[in-house]
Amino acid sequence: MKVMILSPALISGATSDVKLMEQKWPFNGIFGRFDESSLQRGFQVYREVCAACHGIRHISYRDLKGIGYTNDEIKVIAADYEIVDGPNDEGEMFDREALPSDKFVGPYENDKIARLANNGAYPPDLSLIVKARANGADYLYSLLNGYKDYPENFEASEGMYYNEFYPGYQIAMPSPLMDDIVEYSDGTEATQEQIAKDVTSFLAWTAEPELEERKSLGVKTLFFLILLTIMLLGVKRKIWKDVE
């Protein structure tokens, strides 16, 4: 427990003091795995809602294989995006459709334009957002569901929104989600909570795409090490038997 107290990860000052809406994430725990259909729904939410302002620049289109898309589907998804390539043999830059090997094209050409379009606030890249916040998944889920009207006597700033989970309670992003803001093709009911859950799962995956491989290798490694150590203990006892 001492380690818990000492862990700087838990002492991040930049959180508000409201208790997070803790969820049961399938990817938590030793045997945790992602729910693939939730990831795909979350990707849909990202594309239709978040991507208007936020990039996921550490992710390549080919990485979508990790959430169950086939190569052909990925080619189609990538082709929806246009990127600037070049220079070609004539020395000109040119636009082309994105390929699976390209990184996700962000919504803005540069930070300045992003700020200009968002009232001076910079919409952060979301690839690592779940790892870059304390209790990332719960925090993100809570934030997406944490919009409220300004309480009385609260000095509201122009163009800011009240969110009880955001440090300082004022966030520049308007509430991005509402019931049925997307239509799920698999028949899942698109409540705000469901949407928040799906997109959070998706962003947990973009932050740690290695999670499943890591945990399954971890279980095998621990199994091996524990067995080995028990055997070593046996050998040790045998060798030390006669030492007085």
Next chain:
Amino acid sequence: MSKDTEKKGITSWIDERLPVFTFINHNLRDYPTPKNLNYFWNFGSLAGVTLVIMIITGILLAMQYTADTDLAFDSVERIMRDVNNGWLLRYIHMNGASMFFIIVYIHIFRGLYYGSYKYPREILWMLGVVILLLMMATAFMGYVLPWGQMSFWGATVITNLFSAFPVVGDYIVTFLWGGFSVDNPTLTRFFVLHYLLPFAIVGVVALHLVALHQFGSNNPTGIDVKSDGDTIPFHPYYTVKDYFGLGVYLIIFAALVFFAPNFLGHPDNYIPANPLQTPAHIVPEWYFLPFYAILRAVPDKLMGVLLMFAAVAVLFLLPWLDKHRVRSAQFRPYYKQFYWLFFIDCMILGWVGAMPAEGIYVTISRAASIYYFAFFLIIMPILSRYEKIGELPSSISSAVLSDKFDKGTENYAK
């Protein structure tokens, strides 16, 4: 049969000219070791294994890492995502640093408890302190390399400490930075030094081992080896014991790497460094927290910096601060109590180091800092003069046997 003699022939041919086999035999096999070492004596070899793990993973990471302020963060993410098993390498290296400090801190507390720094092991102890200092420098610079928010701001805060020195302070800081702020030149030199220093550590570790083997290990009783009956050969007794300890260690290490790789890290370090935005709280890695607490306990910046360095430097003087003729705390009833108080004190310092420097935390950190130094500078000298002790066992063997005998009678009484 003929093959066997031929093999022997080659071995002895080499050994005659370059006595490597004699050396190994002497230092890892026959090497007489006190027979009563407890599991706290495992931590030296564990530290050695961790150093090797860190160097191997570090070299592999360096093949993929780019030391440039525009590319460093992304190159680390590329390692995490696109390099085969890159995530494993990085998580081992990152958590390995924490494990290394846990091991070395336990190793130091072991030495402190059993008086392993006393005659004739003073230089052995001081070389250990040099290793600790090198480790701290290496770990600090390594934490800067991913170029996240905590990397950048940690580097800024710590390097700025040197500006507290009068006259030369600003010059030193500019010199460390290679410019007028933490920037690309800082990152590249930190990378070079982070790669270089571990090999310096290897060198000092070699000296540490030479000094160790000069008189052999101390032991829980702190009594010198008196006869062959007090010792057993290193192999197979301590090789197997070290292997078992290593197994337990790797289980804990692996649990951290595979199931909680970011538990000891700070989430802010997954935000790319931004010189225009200061994080709400700048916190160093956990292993620096006790020293950070001492730094912040002092209202004067220069004094704070000096005391922080003194907190490590005082360890160099330990053999001369504690001149009590008995080594082990087992036979020093008063020292033992002050020792445990010191242990708790270090835990408290670590805890307040992570708290904001305000209100009650400041008071606690001051009291804890005072005890930290009082333990070394006041309590130790006084105890070495006045602490009375009872009769010591006449030898390691008799200590071990009478211990067994005591336990036997206890059981009998029940």
